[in-house]
Amino acid sequence: MDRRTVLRAGAGAGLAAGLWAPAGRAAAAGGSEGRDWGGLKRLLGGRLYFPGDPRFAPLNMPANHSYSHRVPAAIACPRSHEEVLATVEWAGRHAIGVVPRGGGHSYAGYSTSDGGLLVHLGGMRDVTVNGTTLTVGAGARELDVYAALKDTGLLLPGGRCPEVGVGGLVLGGGIGPATRAYGLTCDSLTGTTVVTGDAYTARCDENSNSELFWACRGGAGGNFGINTSFTFTLHPVRRATAWYDLSWAWKDAAPALKRLAELIAEPRYRKSLTCQFGLRTSGERRVYAQGLCFGSERSEHPEQTLRTLITRLRPRRSATGTAGIRECMRRFHETPPGDPYAAGSIVAGKDLGASVVDELVDSLGSWKAASPDSRATVSFFAMGGADAALRPADTAYVHRDATFIVDLAAHWSDADPAPVPDANRQQLQALYRSLSRHLGTDAYQNFPDPGLRNWQTAYYGGNYARLQTVKRTVDPARLFTYPQGIAPTP
Numbered sequence: 001m002d003r004r005t006v007l008r009a010g011a012g013a014g015l016a017a018g019l020w021a022p023a024g025r026a027a028a029a030g031g032s033e034g035r036d037w038g039g040l041k042r043l044l045g046g047r048l049y050f051p052g053d054p055r056f057a058p059l060n061m062p063a064n065h066s067y068s069h070r071v072p073a074a075i076a077c078p079r080s081h082e083e084v085l086a087t088v089e090w091a092g093r094h095a096i097g098v099v100p101r102g103g104g105h106s107y108a109g110y111s112t113s114d115g116g117l118l119v120h121l122g123g124m125r126d127v128t129v130n131g132t133t134l135t136v137g138a139g140a141r142e143l144d145v146y147a148a149l150k151d152t153g154l155l156l157p158g159g160r161c162p163e164v165g166v167g168g169l170v171l172g173g174g175i176g177p178a179t180r181a182y183g184l185t186c187d188s189l190t191g192t193t194v195v196t197g198d199a200y201t202a203r204c205d206e207n208s209n210s211e212l213f214w215a216c217r218g219g220a221g222g223n224f225g226i227n228t229s230f231t232f233t234l235h236p237v238r239r240a241t242a243w244y245d246l247s248w249a250w251k252d253a254a255p256a257l258k259r260l261a262e263l264i265a266e267p268r269y270r271k272s273l274t275c276q277f278g279l280r281t282s283g284e285r286r287v288y289a290q291g292l293c294f295g296s297e298r299s300e301h302p303e304q305t306l307r308t309l310i311t312r313l314r315p316r317r318s319a320t321g322t323a324g325i326r327e328c329m330r331r332f333h334e335t336p337p338g339d340p341y342a343a344g345s346i347v348a349g350k351d352l353g354a355s356v357v358d359e360l361v362d363s364l365g366s367w368k369a370a371s372p373d374s375r376a377t378v379s380f381f382a383m384g385g386a387d388a389a390l391r392p393a394d395t396a397y398v399h400r401d402a403t404f405i406v407d408l409a410a411h412w413s414d415a416d417p418a419p420v421p422d423a424n425r426q427q428l429q430a431l432y433r434s435l436s437r438h439l440g441t442d443a444y445q446n447f448p449d450p451g452l453r454n455w456q457t458a459y460y461g462g463n464y465a466r467l468q469t470v471k472r473t474v475d476p477a478r479l480f481t482y483p484q485g486i487a488p489t490p
Contacts, residue, residue: 102165197475
């Protein structure tokens, strides 16, 4: 009896409790000798592109231009679940690695490929709203979801960037302006359909293929297959919502950040007040804080919270207001600039102390711009609200005890010579070492750092071994792999 027969029978390695119930496999097409690119092109209705085709370069360009030199053997553009299934089955028979791309915004370029098959999902951007249920296709962007939810008063707690793919966001966890109030994006996921590395269709939820469903809530994209659809429960936001955008002069950076860290750590604000704050060196150095205030029966009115913020934080400039949830979220959209950058992250498990703030301000204050277009940012995402309602083992996203997620980045331009990115990376590494001494070395899998040591523990903690077991079952041959991809259990 082979492995597939065992899995279909519901036995094998103690995984009978809901891991594997494949709904179907693509039919074999073409021979196994060589790579029948023509056969794949026919399966895709001609939507297979090679280097030199005028459509290839735009499809291949990642959001982080540091990885624009990577060139896949071909780019497949499926438009349906069936075409994804056929593409993955073809790739398995022809022994070529597969890299799926939704939005293409992986910090570390993991949605790019060198010599493999890039599966571009931009033709699968359908979005359907049925009551409080949202279903999206594999290539849907956040802007597609925003458009579908316009004027509904319903919220999917997503990220900051309209162009980011919903799939990549949810598979790695998903943090953003509403996280403390409504949890991570993956916390709202109720089902997903996956074409696995063995070219099976796995329809997953809490009761069917439940281990794979668990892995899809924080196990990061590109590990187990291609998710062709996602289903979420939406959150009605019936009470007033307020927004705020504050900034301070650099000379006030340290006291402002200390006051801010103390305020957002107060228990009464952990679910009603969301916050992203940080420091930027682009042009004039500045300190900022922005976020949302949610009203509830147990908390003060959002406008009262805003008055408290202004009084206690004493910003140099402030803009505040009340609006519907969609308008509030829109105010903090950030569109990636489309340039080269290096980035990393730290998941902090304790409150931000005064010594950390002082060291951070000193480090950013002495940052040396390696070129006119060079800049650095350090952003703190406040956690510890609704995101902490689940236990670390409840989903593959393990960082349930986090107080902050820190995003560190250095940017430059495409035209800058080689010494510029090298200088920026060195300064960024020094800043990371400084902060990690105080805050630890846990990291957020959706802000991957290709140079991170012990990334298995940093991203997944005690959940990594369980993820390896899922990987062994659904993609033992590692058709889907990348430098920080989950390895199957030996």
